[in-house]
Amino acid sequence: MTAVGDLLVEFKEKPGKGDEPPILTLTERNGFVRQADRFNKRLATEDVSNYKVVRRNDIAFNPYLLWAGAVAQNTIVDKGIISPLYPTFRVRDDHDPRYVARLLLTPQLISAYDSIAFGSVPRRRRSSVNDFLALPLAKVPPLPEQRRIAAILDHADALRAKRRQVLTHLDALTQVVFHDMFGDLRGGRWDRVPFGELIPRVDNGTSPNCEARPAGSDEWAVLKLGAVTYGHFRPEENKAYLGDLGSMASNEVRSGDVLMTRKNTRELVGAVALVDEVRPQLLLPDLIFRLHLDGARLNRRYFQALMMNPQKRPAVRDLSSGSASSMPNISKARLAKLPLELPPLALQREFAVRVELIGGQRARVEAASAVDDTLFASLQTRAFRGDL
DSSP states (O other): OEEGGGTEEEEOOOOOTTOOOOEEEEETTTEEEEHHHHOSSOOSOSOOTTOEEEETTOEEEOTTOOSSOOEEEOOSOSEEEEOTTSOEEEEOTTSOHHHHHHHHTSHHHHHHHHHTOBOSSGGGOBOOHHHHHTOEEOOOOOHHHHHHHHHHHHHHHHHHHHHHHHHHHHHHHHHHHHHHHHOOGGGOOSEEEEHHHHOOEEEEOOOOOOOSSOOOTTSEEEEOGGGTTTSSOOTTSEEEEOSOOGGGGGGBOOTTOEEEESBSOTTTTTOEEEOSSOOSSEEOOTTEEEEEOOTTTOOHHHHHHHHTOTTTHHHHHTTEEOSOTTSOEEOHHHHHTOEEEEOOHHHHHHHHHHHHHHHHHHHHHHHHHHHHHHHHHHHHHHHHHTOO
16 A cells, blocks of 8 residues: 655755745745745744745645645745744655656645644644655556656646636726825825714624534524635635534625624734625634725725735734734724825715726636636546556
């Protein structure tokens, strides 16, 4: 029986003296990224002598299982360094690195990572390297066949990436329209009104103990920060809640809600997303505000674009405080004093109409992207089952 350890070799290469390759980190959505691109300031210790070198196509394993998909492959730099927290591996010479990386990110293997974890507290669970390397695999094809399968999956994935790129362009288009209609926010063109005057009520929910998994369609769930973090409402970012509902019923998310993260990394804190459509039985956590706007003065789509505007984001981030530099918090008192640029409501509404047209196009591209993902998953299953 083949095991993961038959494909990988663990290594711990230390940086050489005077060696300063870029510091890399692991993220939930994008695997390896440059730490400088992820954070505004250097969070790593100045002494990186204990860090480990990773070269292109090396693989890191996250033993703490903070997200589904605990394996990432370095495809961004020829050489970087990464925290000693993560075990690092090289693919054996008789296997294709692209094939192995995709094999380790199949749904079957992702599920297996969770099965070898130990610990009762979700965010403190971990697994051992030996258990990871001992995970069984189906028969692995010869190297030429691995390369053929990897090439097919790479081509299919490139098509998915192009669709995601269109989504990125559409998101940028909203801010282009914003700048075209409202100009430079530093120009003093519009009255500036305190946040608390335009948004007189701010609610937040509670964060009860939840299951580590997303909720089923008939279960109650509590939103995670990821539901709002990136400026688009993602209801699938949730955790199942099986306890008593009690007074939390008032925290149910509703269509028309304006949501804002009150706690996150400094780069991401204060993100705003609009809820246009939502499934029932989703609850607000303590980490997300629900904002009640004065609709006679402030349009929700204008407000969302304003709060996510690159010129406004520094002022929003500066509202945050706290001893934990990686997870600062925005208080309601400080938020109430934030000045908001307030153009005439008619102009705000005209902007909203244009944004809704962009949103309609985005929804169509997003739906097509979901189809791409489904087809890719099917292709991936067939590939590793030997049907290609």
